[in-house]
Amino acid sequence: SQTIHQWPATLVQPVGSPLSLECTVEGTSNPNLYWYRQAAGRGLQLLFYSVGIGQISSEVPQNLSASRPQDRQFILSSKKLLLSDSGFYLCAWEEGVETQYFGPGTRLLVL
Amino acid sequence: QKEVEQDPGPLSVPEGAIVSLNCTYSNSAFQYFMWYRQYSRKGPELLMYTYSSGNKEDGRFTAQVDKSSKYISLFIRDSQPSDSATYLCAMSGVSGGSNYKLTFGKGTLLTVNP
Numbered sequence: 001s002q003t004i005h006q007w008p009a010t011l012v013q014p015v016g017s018p019l020s021l022e023c024t025v026e027g028t029s030n031p032n033l034y035w036y037r038q039a040a041g042r043g044l045q046l047l048f049y050s051v052g053i054g055q056i057s058s059e060v061p062q063n064l065s066a067s068r069p070q071d072r073q074f075i076l077s078s079k080k081l082l083l084s085d086s087g088f089y090l091c092a093w094e095e096g097v098e099t100q101y102f103g104p105g106t107r108l109l110v111l
Numbered sequence: 112q113k114e115v116e117q118d119p120g121p122l123s124v125p126e127g128a129i130v131s132l133n134c135t136y137s138n139s140a141f142q143y144f145m146w147y148r149q150y151s152r153k154g155p156e157l158l159m160y161t162y163s164s165g166n167k168e169d170g171r172f173t174a175q176v177d178k179s180s181k182y183i184s185l186f187i188r189d190s191q192p193s194d195s196a197t198y199l200c201a202m203s204g205v206s207g208g209s210n211y212k213l214t215f216g217k218g219t220l221l222t223v224n225p
Contacts, residue, residue, distance in 0.1 A: 006154075041119070043217035044155075044199070090154055098143045098162075098203065100213050102154035 002027035006091050006103040013110050019064075019078040021106050023091030026072065032094035033074040035066055037087045038105075044090070050074060086110045114138055117200055117216025126225050130187040132198050134216045137181065140206035141214075144176050146185045147199040149218065155199055159185065190223045197221070 003026045013019060025031055035047040046059045048066035056066050063082060067075045074091055086109050092100040117134045124130055132146075142163050147155035159174040161167045161183075167174045173186040183202070187194055200216040 041217075044215045046212070049212075088152075094213070099145055099157055099160055100201075101157060102147075105152075105154045107152065 002093065002101065004091060004093055004101060004103040006089075006106050008106060009104065010107045011109070013081050013108065015083055015110055016080045019076070019081050019085070019108070021076040021089055021091075021108075023074040023076075023103055024072055025074075025093045028072070028093065030071055033068065034092040034094065034100060035074065035076050036090040036092065038090060039087045048076070081110045083110050114214050115200065115202065115216045118219055119217055121220040121222060123222045123224060124190055126190060126192060126223055128190050128223070130190050130194070130221060130223075132185040132187075132200075132219050132221070134183050134200035134202075135181055136183075136202060136214075138202075138204070138211060138214075139178075139181070140204040140211050141202040142178075142204040142206075143202060144174070144183050145201040145213075146172075146174055147201060147215075149197045149199060151196075158198075192223050192225050195222045 005024045032051050034049045036044045037047055038044050048056055048058055050056050050068045053068055064078050089106045091103040094100045115136045144161045146159040148158045149155040161174045161176050164176045164178045171188045175184040197218040197220050199218040201213050203213040204211045
């Protein structure tokens, strides 16, 4: 069965510091992968998605970036965090065009 | 008009009540409809999946899709305190060679009181 991992689970970072969040998927090959941010009362905001190694599409302009160095690894990064980057970050993998399965999430607090 | 509209609640019901959660949408190309359940500080988990119109039942949960009205519902029978969570509707589709990515409602916060 497929499993999706995210780490760290919680992160507290100062403004201006760099960020690296990692997501890995097990039990599937060549999945479509997604990064979402969920802010309180604002629903899920799609940030990036990837259909393969090195292929990244950005949905929202921001100071975040994503990379996919391996088939089942998806990384979310920032060079300098802003206060507005605080939120709950979710990675998901997609089965066809039908359903997405989410990881446990990373809670980021930028102070 | 937003693509997917969902009443954010919060919705509070007594244990044993029947709960009705709803979403409306505007894109007629949507054909795959899902409900996710998200407990506090956890990732969403897929609860129900329905293709096109009709009903689907899984235990105490029933998902209904009415494509003519662009309206989907999730019913929870004999609600339990463990059903307390945020419920998100989501939908996607393929039409004319275009893929319409999974689009989420903002979620409805449900509390079931013992």
